[in-house]
Amino acid sequence: MQTLSLSRTLISAAVTSAFALVAVNASADLSSRYVDNDGDMVADAPSDESQWADPDTLVFAYTPVEDPAVYAGVWSDFLEHLSEATGKEVQFFPVQSNAAQLEALRAGRLHVAGFNTGSTPVAVNCGGFRPFAMMASDDGSFGYEMEIITYPGSGIASVEDLAGRQMAFTAETSNSGFRAPSALLLSEYGLEADKDYSTAFSGSHDNSILGVVNKDYEAAAIANSVGTRMIARGVVNEGDYEIIYTSETFPTTAYGLAHNLKPELAESIQDAFFSYDWEGTPLEAEFANSGESQFIPISYEENWSVIRTIADATGVTYDCD
Template identity: 85%
Template sequence: MHSLSLPRTLISAAVISAFALVTANASADLSTRYVDNDGDMVADTPSDESQWVDPDTLIFAYTPVEDPAVYADVWADFLDHLSETTGKKVQFFPVQSNAAQQEALRAGRLHVAGFNTGGVPVAVNCGGFRPFAIMAADDGSFGYEMEIITYPDSGIASVEDLEGRQLAFTSETSNSGFRAPSALLRSEYGLEADEDFETAFSGSHDNSILGVVNKDYDAAAIANSVGKRMIARGVVNEGDYDIIYTSETFPTTGYGLAHNLNPELAEKIQDAFFSYDWEGSALQEEFANSGEAQFIPITYEEQWAVIRTIADANGVTYDCD
């Protein structure tokens, strides 16, 4: 992929330092539907066993992508393993939007899921999501960078050149597709959305990338992990877009489960993630393109701290009730 010669810039320099003193009460953002007695910032499993859910069929959803059917095949072998480990039928739910995925969780129609980075806090606070895993490389490293991209010869050679042009975001809950670039552009460059540049919302990183390549958008804020996978699949080619900005590393998709699952079932679901053999799988083939080769344990409190800080920088609140 062609990249303009620019120094790597860290959002933390301007945003995170400004909010270093922001500390949230562990359960302050949680919907009143949930309790957090252990202070880990996620909803507790109900103490009343009558509120536990033990479905015959587990519904799994992966974060919205351009072609959900492709990912139904990618996840098929893992979902067979999940079924074997839990003794449950497992169904892949091809969600079309972040909002649809969030609503399915909140309504109790979704049991296991991978939410995009920015969507995890919404799912945690409004849907009782309990994230426990993330994809990582063989050495345990994980994450992706937010990039601002443009098409070659667009006349945009730097972030400053976005003034008066159009920048595509993905959705308002996306970290790299909206929140991080919004905080960056405001704090580091003094650029305000819909004042200094026009905005559009594409719905997904895939759509944003294709929109830039096809010159529907002047520029877009994307997760580079998605771009790498699209190049590896031949959906776009190296050199189809230029990179004018690269952020610090963020956690990628968070995998977790509904808070009210029977604890024995919840434990089996987690075991399925950590016991899965990636070797020779469709999951390995797809996600090796972004350097991922295993599931490792994470906590919302620790790994999503930088994402919560960016949300604070954007004045994000969770009015779920």
């Protein structure tokens, strides 16, 4: 299994040191609704066959974005492939928030999904999410960086300049949109949220980028892969925002399924991801902009260790019950 690579700009030594105080392989914190007898930190499939789900229609949701309708088209060809591979009807569910996506999973209304980096541990522990795939480039490399951005002429040229200014985050469950940048600002720069700078929550990386470009926010923390795709689509232009900080590389959206799907169905869903031919598809057109062209297998225990460490370092707990 591939390990995380580091980008050319590493997260600060002070923050890295703080994170190192927490065990990288944090203990699983699954809801009491689930069991993990094999020790892989994700919920096992029910041993009782009567608890297996075999829906006539599979519901798929991609992590919340500014315009879900755009991504319904992006995923359309893949969902046709998923339908053919499973023999099921497949429906795209345009979720508006991380909370709505998680609640749909917990309630059994969501069967296959892509959860953003920071929401994946919440989905695993509270929703029984079983991640198995991630997007990667042709050579198998993967990941994105957290960036802190501002608009030209804002007067913010460095992280220190955020003191007394406004900072937009996406959602409290987001790694690059909240947890990593808030830890960075406090640990290295001594900037405490809502004390040394004011905060806002936009709901998504798309909204944060547009908010900065339109000067609704003075600065924002974003996943740079989202910015790259927005520029490629012409939603924003090069130079519409400036980057004042770039982090280490983090894993991207995790793709997985509900823990209680019938094992044969779960296997066919996974096979569909790894057998999908991206060439000439809307998925290729969209995600090639951020260098992604295939699905690769992942291990939640290994690939999300740095994310669990950040969550522990920032005091995140999972009160799922």
